Amino acid sequence: MMYLVYGLSSILTSSAAAAAVLQYTAALSQSSLADVVTMPAVDLSGANTSVSLVLGPGIPVLTEDASDDVLEPAHQEFVDDITDRTRAVLISARPRA
Template identity: 55%
Template sequence: MKYVVYGLTSVLTSSAAASAVMRYAVALGQTGSSDLVAIPAVDIAGVPIAVEVFLGPGVPLLAEPAADDLLEPEHREFVDDLAERTRFLTARRSERA
């Protein structure tokens, strides 16, 4: 599990989801793009939620480790979606170069 820290708050999500968000944020920054992403997370009571986050150039974001959770969700659909968005941005950037 990891905390995605955004502004003055943090979002607890799976390690895979946090890494996907970070990679996508880098791709958005490199292409001068922005997007609104609903990160799958859990609230303080452990209830699954989705947290909408604006990603774009100049938006500070970090991921920090949280306590390991044996029941950590994979968030596979979310991770795959962000991976596809990242590939699209990276390919578009390569075409412009």
């Protein structure tokens, strides 16, 4: 599990989801783009929830390790979607020959 720190909030999510959002944020920043992402999270009581974030240039995002959880959700569908979005941003940013 990891915390995704966004503004004054720490969002608890799976390690895979946090890493995917961090990579997507970097790709958006490099391409001067922004996007709204709704990501899976865990609230203070331990229940699954979701949060929406604006990602893009000038919006700092960082990750911090959280306690390991044997029942950490994979969030694979979300990770696959964000990975596809990252790939699309990076491909569109390539100079054309």
